[in-house]
Amino acid sequence: MSKVLVIFKGNWADEMDVEGFDIISKAAWDFKKLEVEHTDFPQMIGVGTNEELDYESAKQYLSEFQVHEISDSDEATIRKYFGKYTFGNVPWLEGNAPESFYKEHGYCPD
Numbered sequence: 001m002s003k004v005l006v007i008f009k010g011n012w013a014d015e016m017d018v019e020g021f022d023i024i025s026k027a028a029w030d031f032k033k034l035e036v037e038h039t040d041f042p043q044m045i046g047v048g049t050n051e052e053l054d055y056e057s058a059k060q061y062l063s064e065f066q067v068h069e070i071s072d073s074d075e076a077t078i079r080k081y082f083g084k085y086t087f088g089n090v091p092w093l094e095g096n097a098p099e100s101f102y103k104e105h106g107y108c109p110d
Contacts, residue, residue, distance in 0.1 A: 003070050006023075010064045020089040035101065036093055036097075038097040041058060042054060043093055047091060053091060061093060
């Protein structure tokens with residue numbers, strides 16, 4: 001199964017960086033991206049105690065991500081040094097697409 005390293009780099013009000021990564025399957029990334037493209041905007045994602053990242057469009061939200069296909073060896077190296085497949089904060093926007101999207105596409109494969 002093909003894996004991707006998904007890196008998120010966002011910022012709240014030029015005061016707080018919101019960064020992190022996840023290693024997920026390519027199929028999961030493709031689903032998450034499609035789900036966001038079918039989600040109504042604007043959207044707000046809470047970070048911290050009272051802060052929110054505000055997004056006016058799917059394009060704006062997705063622009064915060066970098067996605068790189070990785071090998072099993074790459075994944076093993078990341079897990080060796082970080083001890084896990086995720087680190088930091090990746091604020092996924094999930095479950096906000098219309099119900100018709102989930103009826104047609106199901107739910108995330110991972």
